[in-house]
Amino acid sequence: MNQSLTHGLPAVIVAAALYGCAPVVQATAARRTARGGGLGLALLARLAVRPLWLLGLGCEIGGFVAEAYAFSVAPATLVAPLLTLDMVFLVVLAHRGLDERLAAAGRCGIAAMVLGTGLMAYAFSGESSLGSPASTAQLLLLVLAGAVVAGAAAIVGEREAPRPWAAALAFGMGAGFAYGIATIATRQVGLTFDAHAPWMMLATATPFVLVVCSILALSLLQRGLQAGPAVLIFPVTSFLSSFVPVVLGITVLGDEVPGGGAGAAFVLALLAVSVGVVCLGRDRASAAHIIEPETDRTPGRPG
Secondary structure: OOHHHHHHHHHHHHHHHHHHHHHHHHHHHHOOOOOOOOOOHHHHHHHOOOHHHHHHHHHHHHHHHHHHHHHHHOOHHHHHHHHHHHHHHHHHHHHHHOOOOOOHHHHHHHHHHHHHHHHHHHHOOOOOOOOOOOOHHHHHHHHHHHHHHHHHHHHHHHHOOOOHHHHHHHHHHHHHHHHHHHHHHHHHHHHHOOOOOHHHHHHOOHHHHHHHHHHHHHHHHHHHHHHOOHHHHHHHHHHHHHHHHHHHHHHOOOOOOOOHHHHHHHHHHHHHHHHHHHHHHHHHHHHHHHOOOHHHOOOOOOO
8 A cells, every 4th residue: 555545544534633623613612702804804813812712723733734744645636635524523523512413415415525535545545646846936826816715705705694604605615715725835835844944944935825825714714604504614615625726736736636447436536525515505505594593692692
């Protein structure tokens, strides 16, 4: 078995577990805090002094470390889709901690996503090679794109405030795209970090892209968690944050796409995860009118 599966796969599972735990903890803190506005930066500042939210942030940081390691030993076309396993952890914890449930369509969606990640692991069971690091120009173009999409998502989310599920969807999409660009920066860390000269990373555009896109994604995600249930927001955010790096990795950065039967498994895996996200989205949209949003409570009042 190659290094992608012996080292990369366990690292991805750890990262997914931590990333899946973080939104549940952050949602609990966000719903006990006064509503935010715009990109949600003021809301993020208020949350940054809450121990519960900082615990969620700690999970995010731990997930980042595991993810960066996975990118150092496996291609983005394997690592990024497998990060959708965070949805499994999210759903289990949201069911128990936030009293958010999935109907039959949602459960089928989760099953499809799990099937997709299994197919992805099979597709990369042979030898695989890593792509090339992004250039400085590419990183700067990506962070610009992330900022534009995040701004557009904030505007749409504000306009859709009377429809909480639509606002949450807009914020989730913006957060997902920004997280996807941050994932490319994480990939850059995994490919270029030198443990003997770690300070060299600070002289590149990578930390700037990572910090800017992570802050935008975190801010939009908190606004989305205030607007609607995590099981509506998180599938969309998880899907985009995983597939944006796959598309960019294949088209721009030279990450490997398996051939032959493994290539067919790769395509089926992408389709399975896509179907899963569509099922989850339809389930949440159809059920939105019977969900009483947590944001109807008095702002700032504990759960």
